[in-house]
Amino acid sequence: MIIQNTKISTQNLDLFYGTKQALNDITLDIPENKVTAFIGPSGCGKSTFLRTLNRMNDLIDGVKITGKVIIDDIDIYDKNIDVVQLRKRIGMVFQKSNPFPKSIYDNVAYGPRVNGINDRSKLDEIVEESLKRAAIWEETKDRLKNSALGLSGGQQQRLCIARCLAVNPDVILMDEPASALDPISTSKIEELIQELKEQYTIVIVTHNMQQAARISDYTAFFYLGELIEYDKTKKIFTNPTNKKTEEYVTGRFG
Amino acid sequence: MGYLILILMVIAIVAVYFYKKKISLTKSKKLDERFFVTLTGLSAVFIIIFIAYLVIHIFLLGKTSLSWEFLTTPPKDGLTGGGIFPAIVGTSLLVMIMSIIGVPIGTITAIYLAEYAKENSIFTKSIRFAVNTLAGVPSIVFGLFGLGFFIGVVGKQMDVVETNRRLDKMEVVFNQKSSAFADDGMANGNEISALLAKNDKAYWSTQEEQVKLLSEVYGEGNPIPKTAAIKFFRERLQPRWGQPSLIWAALTMALLTLPVVIVSVEEAIKTIPRDLREASLALGATKFMTILRVVIPGALPGILTGTILTISRGAGEVAPILFTGVAYYLPDLPNTVSSQFMHLGYHIYVLATQSTNVELTKSLQYATTFVLLALTFALNFTAVLIRSKIRSKAGSHS
Numbered sequence: 001m002i003i004q005n006t007k008i009s010t011q012n013l014d015l016f017y018g019t020k021q022a023l024n025d026i027t028l029d030i031p032e033n034k035v036t037a038f039i040g041p042s043g044c045g046k047s048t049f050l051r052t053l054n055r056m057n058d059l060i061d062g063v064k065i066t067g068k069v070i071i072d073d074i075d076i077y078d079k080n081i082d083v084v085q086l087r088k089r090i091g092m093v094f095q096k097s098n099p100f101p102k103s104i105y106d107n108v109a110y111g112p113r114v115n116g117i118n119d120r121s122k123l124d125e126i127v128e129e130s131l132k133r134a135a136i137w138e139e140t141k142d143r144l145k146n147s148a149l150g151l152s153g154g155q156q157q158r159l160c161i162a163r164c165l166a167v168n169p170d171v172i173l174m175d176e177p178a179s180a181l182d183p184i185s186t187s188k189i190e191e192l193i194q195e196l197k198e199q200y201t202i203v204i205v206t207h208n209m210q211q212a213a214r215i216s217d218y219t220a221f222f223y224l225g226e227l228i229e230y231d232k233t234k235k236i237f238t239n240p241t242n243k244k245t246e247e248y249v250t251g252r253f254g
Numbered sequence: 255m256g257y258l259i260l261i262l263m264v265i266a267i268v269a270v271y272f273y274k275k276k277i278s279l280t281k282s283k284k285l286d287e288r289f290f291v292t293l294t295g296l297s298a299v300f301i302i303i304f305i306a307y308l309v310i311h312i313f314l315l316g317k318t319s320l321s322w323e324f325l326t327t328p329p330k331d332g333l334t335g336g337g338i339f340p341a342i343v344g345t346s347l348l349v350m351i352m353s354i355i356g357v358p359i360g361t362i363t364a365i366y367l368a369e370y371a372k373e374n375s376i377f378t379k380s381i382r383f384a385v386n387t388l389a390g391v392p393s394i395v396f397g398l399f400g401l402g403f404f405i406g407v408v409g410k411q412m413d414v415v416e417t418n419r420r421l422d423k424m425e426v427v428f429n430q431k432s433s434a435f436a437d438d439g440m441a442n443g444n445e446i447s448a449l450l451a452k453n454d455k456a457y458w459s460t461q462e463e464q465v466k467l468l469s470e471v472y473g474e475g476n477p478i479p480k481t482a483a484i485k486f487f488r489e490r491l492q493p494r495w496g497q498p499s500l501i502w503a504a505l506t507m508a509l510l511t512l513p514v515v516i517v518s519v520e521e522a523i524k525t526i527p528r529d530l531r532e533a534s535l536a537l538g539a540t541k542f543m544t545i546l547r548v549v550i551p552g553a554l555p556g557i558l559t560g561t562i563l564t565i566s567r568g569a570g571e572v573a574p575i576l577f578t579g580v581a582y583y584l585p586d587l588p589n590t591v592s593s594q595f596m597h598l599g600y601h602i603y604v605l606a607t608q609s610t611n612v613e614l615t616k617s618l619q620y621a622t623t624f625v626l627l628a629l630t631f632a633l634n635f636t637a638v639l640i641r642s643k644i645r646s647k648a649g650s651h652s
Contacts, residue, residue: 054536056532056535056536059532059535084538084539084540085538087535087536087537087538088537088538091536091537092532092536094529094532094533094536096529098527098529098530098532098533099533100530100533100534100548101551101552102551110534110537110539110547111537111538111539113547114534114537114538114539114540114543114547115538160533163533163537164536164537166537167537167538
């Protein structure tokens with residue numbers, strides 16, 4: 001499979017928690033402005049792999065990484081890379097919605113503020129724009145000053161997406177963003193992902209194979225820390241090359 | 255009074271027993287379980303009775319002395335009358351200065367321990383060991399430490415620096431051309447006074463007072479030699495920092511309460527969910543920004559809890575301030591941090607043990623105790639109010 005417009009490329013990536021190897025020789029290219037899904041059973045390393053892409057694993061003691069992660073021709077594990085700058089460009093949405101215990105407005109304005117934007121009218125503009133793009137503006141515009149914790153679970157997750165968009169990233173990493181949501185909220189998030197891929201490169205980890213089939217353009221199947229198969233989503237779900245992949249997507253294990 | 259307690263306890267036992275019995279009508283419980291529930295419930299009730307008894311007892315015995323005047327006037331007639339105003343002010347100032355110094359230091363230490371310290375490094379282990387040891391040191395030892403270190407070393411050094419600077423400056427003043435000493439090295443008391451007043455009166459206030467003494471030695475209006483004057487002033491310079499004072503007492507107290515602040519703030523920081531920190535970092539916030547904007551606001555109720563505990567402890571402890579700043583009787587309020595002060599806890603001790611007239615001081619003693627309790631409760635209650643307000647504003651994040 002040939003990928004055009006590679007945005008993220010990993011080469012021979014190994015990751016160790018202490019002495020335990022969690023990722024083994026992962027080499028894959030993620031295309032720009034597409035949705036790439038990582039699937040696989042629990043503990044297969046897909047979330048760990050996602051978190052290497054914005055160096056979130058740096059926060060965990062005892063993690064050692066070898067190999068390369070190249071985003072826009074830059075090795076993000078290079079010594080001279082400023083992790084803070086990197087994370088501004090690579091946004092992340094977590095499994096459990098995690099709004100700050102602040103107002104809706106302050107949640108969205110958090111990213112711009114920590115990056116030095118304090119101009120009120122500029123912030124207003126960013127907040128409105130981000131909430132609109134995350135398709136939650138209509139529900140929140142009259143209560144921007146209210147606590148974000150008063151929103152429903154699905155709304156909170158879309159707020160987290162808006163918060164992520166407010167720092168204007170190129171890439172959005174999503175770690176099972178809909179796994180804790182009801183079906184209606186899930187379909188809203190999925191619609192949103194489809195709209196967002198026009199402007200952003202989206203990488204999504206999901207447990208839900210139907211979801212991966214519905215929303216992604218490419219799918220990578222992980223098993224026991226290894227990348228088993230990576231191809232167009234259609235191919236993975238209809239005609240996988242590897243037997244393990246076939247067993248997993250047809251629900252025979254996992 | 256003793257009978258009253260007995261009756262209350264019997265009522266409590268019966269009440270708890272029947273209350274539990276009523277529940278157990280629907281679920282048949284074993285006898286030993288009911289006994290245990292009664293026992294534990296009883297201990298809880300006993301605490302309430304004890305506190306209520308304590309407060310009521312103290313109030314009843316002290317109420318004859320309690321009045322607005324009692325709260326707003328200094329003691330008089332050799333501590334057998336008057337009020338406790340200087341002690342209230344002294345206690346409040348002590349607690350405030352202590353919190354202003356201790357809470358930030360404790361909070362910063364807790365942030366370091368919770369956020370930056372590597373758990374297994376020798377440095378972290380030694381900090382934890384030091385904090386635990388600090389928590390276990392008897393308070394009188396803190397008092398001795400305050401006396402030995404803050405007053406004996408720090409204060410004394412400050413005095414040496416300050417007095418030398420002051421004397422050097424005085425010699426310059428005495429040697430200047432326009433000085434009264436300039437012509438023949440002699441000047442009389444009035445001339446010295448005028449000289450000091452001309453060169454910043456406030457700075458030389460203690461010397462100005464001493465000029466009178468100096469004049470008496472040499473005879474009113476007689477000339478005094480310059481060298482003798484300098485020697486005289488040098489010998490009579492009062493220590494300013496090398497003596498018990500408010501600031502040293504507050505520092506000693508801050509040290510005593512540091513472990514309380516550190517432990518409660520660290521616990522509060524640990525309750526901040528990991529995913530909130532990750533959310534902040536993923537948005538391109540630095541670790542410092544995350545601590546400033548997510549961790550500290552989230553830990554604010556915990557920081558206030560630490561402050562509450564500190565204040566309660568600080569208002570009640572007497573031993574650490576015994577040698578470091580508290581005064582037996584001081585009708586004037588402390589006007590600088592280097593003044594001595596009166597303290598409610600110490601005042602109670604003084605009234606109870608040093609009284610010249612037991613009958614007269616008895617109600618004063620109880621009234622003072624009541625005020626101390628009320629002050630502590632009031633401070634606690636304010637902090638609890640602030641805390642719950644912050645909590646409801648931030649919402650719960652769990």
